[in-house]
Amino acid sequence: MSVTGSVSGVKTYNFYINGEWKRSTSGKTINIHSPYSDELIGKVQAITKEEVDEAIRFAHGMQKVWAEVPLQDRAHYLYNWADELIYMQDEIAEIIMKEVGKSFKDARNEVVRTADLIRYTVDEALHMHGESMKGDSFPGGSQSKIAVIQRVPLGVVLAIPPFNYPVNLAAAKLAPALISGNAVIFKPATQGAISGIKMIQALHQSGLPKGLVNIVTGRGSEIGDYLVEHEGINMISFTGGSNTGTRLAKKAGMIPLVLELGGKDPGIVREDADLNLAAKQIVSGAFSYSGQRCTAIKRVLVHENVADQLVDLLKEEIAALSVGSPEDGCTVVPLIDQNSADFVQGLIDDALTKNASLITGNKREQNLIYPTLLDHVTEDMRVAWEEPFGPVLPIIRVSSDEEAIRIANESEFGLQASIFTKDVNKAFTIANKIETGSVQINGRTERGPDHFPFIGVKKSGMGAQGIRKSLESMTREKVTVLNLSE
Numbered sequence: 137m138s139v140t141g142s143v144s145g146v147k148t149y150n151f152y153i154n155g156e157w158k159r160s161t162s163g164k165t166i167n168i169h170s171p172y173s174d175e176l177i178g179k180v181q182a183i184t185k186e187e188v189d190e191a192i193r194f195a196h197g198m199q200k201v202w203a204e205v206p207l208q209d210r211a212h213y214l215y216n217w218a219d220e221l222i223y224m225q226d227e228i229a230e231i232i233m234k235e236v237g238k239s240f241k242d243a244r245n246e247v248v249r250t251a252d253l254i255r256y257t258v259d260e261a262l263h264m265h266g267e268s269m270k271g272d273s274f275p276g277g278s279q280s281k282i283a284v285i286q287r288v289p290l291g292v293v294l295a296i297p298p299f300n301y302p303v304n305l306a307a308a309k310l311a312p313a314l315i316s317g318n319a320v321i322f323k324p325a326t327q328g329a330i331s332g333i334k335m336i337q338a339l340h341q342s343g344l345p346k347g348l349v350n351i352v353t354g355r356g357s358e359i360g361d362y363l364v365e366h367e368g369i370n371m372i373s374f375t376g377g378s379n380t381g382t383r384l385a386k387k388a389g390m391i392p393l394v395l396e397l398g399g400k401d402p403g404i405v406r407e408d409a410d411l412n413l414a415a416k417q418i419v420s421g422a423f424s425y426s427g428q429r430c431t432a433i434k435r436v437l438v439h440e441n442v443a444d445q446l447v448d449l450l451k452e453e454i455a456a457l458s459v460g461s462p463e464d465g466c467t468v469v470p471l472i473d474q475n476s477a478d479f480v481q482g483l484i485d486d487a488l489t490k491n492a493s494l495i496t497g498n499k500r501e502q503n504l505i506y507p508t509l510l511d512h513v514t515e516d517m518r519v520a521w522e523e524p525f526g527p528v529l530p531i532i533r534v535s536s537d538e539e540a541i542r543i544a545n546e547s548e549f550g551l552q553a554s555i556f557t558k559d560v561n562k563a564f565t566i567a568n569k570i571e572t573g574s575v576q577i578n579g580r581t582e583r584g585p586d587h588f589p590f591i592g593v594k595k596s597g598m599g600a601q602g603i604r605k606s607l608e609s610m611t612r613e614k615v616t617v618l619n620l621s622e
């Protein structure tokens with residue numbers, strides 16, 4: 137059966153199991169509408185629990201074989217995958233744009249970034265070597281005892297990415313899992329599932345052995361728990377909301393987890409900062425893809441002595457943002473769905489009710505919320521603490537580095553933070569006190585480049601991504617001790 141069928145001109149995408157595209161026996165499909173045009177862009181299968189079981193069975197069977205395939209041969213398939221993605225980049229970018237409302241340019245950049253990530257992951261894996269140890273380096277240990285330590289695959293990895301990078305954040309899980317000798321059960325975000333299917337089409341074209349990767353499409357609310365609790369899953373790599381991630385962590389069994397969750401990344405602007413640089417970085421960090429990035433700058437903690445100047449510069453930068461349809465290449469685009477837009481509007485309304493100053497924005501057209509800048513935000517306002525995942529930026533005025541650090545650390549999140557200052561010593565002093573996975577100095581908060589470690593603490597996650605960290609998290613060490621005859 138092919139990837140798609142077509143009913144009344146609308147494509148129905150099949151799910152992928154044991155190297156074949158199949159229609160679910162559930163007879164149910166999920167309509168995928170474009171977030172900005174509401175056009176029905178396709179349907180995906182709502183698969184059954186029995187089909188989940190079957191996918192996991194195939195994965196386990198094939199994983200045993202795949203783990204014995206020489207690394208160079210495994211690398212060959214993944215390099216081919218990267219080449220196929222580049223070949224299909226325009227087709228896939230078009231789908232990403234229609235499905236998650238990202239501009240075509242950003243969507244194509246995501247596909248190219250993904251091919252680069254896959255190649256770098258393979259290269260890194262080819263140069264990851266184990267180590268050996270000799271017994272006599274420990275008191276009383278024998279010279280004739282030699283330990284050989286290598287990394288081995290975990291088995292079947294459940295990869296669950298979010299909607300906002302439906303290809304890049306999926307491949308960032310699949311590539312390290314596969315090159316390390318694992319098999320994968322891929323559960324795409326429903327709004328992003330067609331993009332994920334296109335990505336797997338490219339992988340299928342690479343000739344990857346059947347059963348190694350299986351796509352299980354269906355709403356997380358319906359099959360998510362079943363997948364997470366399934367005894368056939370040996371590791372889960374999840375990226376998404378903190379509430380979903382916390383629920384997942386409580387349900388998963390005794391298996392390794394990597395969770396990349398939400399954030400409330402602060403942009404800390406000191407009195408001595410280069411305000412022009414800070415304004416450009418903050419607006420780019422806060423409003424690209426309408427702030428639908430876990431690493432978006434989601435609040436500004438600015439020294440009161442330079443706050444007025446910064447607000448004026450931010451207002452100028454925001455005025456230059458393109459607002460509208462992703463098909464026109466806009467930066468600020470309609471949010472992923474009505475509920476998300478309602479949530480963001482609620483944060484704005486709450487802040488204004490509590491006397492925040494509206495500098496610009498608070499204008500809405502269905503899912504499209506115009507970039508909104510709120511000044512004089514205080515700690516009693518929801519927008520000071522809650523993650524909008526939308527184009528709203530609160531300004532909180534502080535009187536010292538200590539106050540900025542306190543407010544930053546009182547967040548339940550701990551993904552990244554940006555510090556803008558000309559004093560590198562102060563930058564490191566503050567960075568060392570901020571409770572996040574990463575700190576950017578004089579730059580916007582962001583995950584890339586993809587070989588950097590990417591870490592969330594507190595409600596922002598558990599474990600680490602970034603290419604090498606992902607390879608390590610999807611393998612474990614195996615020790616073989618050689619006892620030589622004396």
Ligand SMILES: NC(=O)C1=CN([C@@H]2O[C@H](COP(=O)(O)OP(=O)(O)OC[C@H]3O[C@@H](n4cnc5c(N)ncnc54)[C@H](OP(=O)(O)O)[C@@H]3O)[C@@H](O)[C@H]2O)C=CC1
Binds near residue numbers: 296297327376
């Ligand atoms: N730290 C990071 O790197 C990132 C964090 N995020 C965070 O994710 C949120 C927005 O992204 P969004 O996709 O809406 O996040 P969600 O948490 O709603 O969904 C993330 C993924 O989890 C799936 N899922 C939903 N329920 C379950 C369940 N019970 N068990 C297993 N999987 C489930 C979803 O499937 P389905 O779509 O079918 O519901 C989706 O594939 C924001 O909070 C944002 O901060 C987003 C991107 C990156």
Ligand SMILES: O=C(O)[C@H](O)COP(=O)(O)O
Binds near residue numbers: 301305584
């Ligand atoms: O999950 C996300 O939103 C991404 O990890 C953010 O990636 P970026 O910082 O490269 O946009």
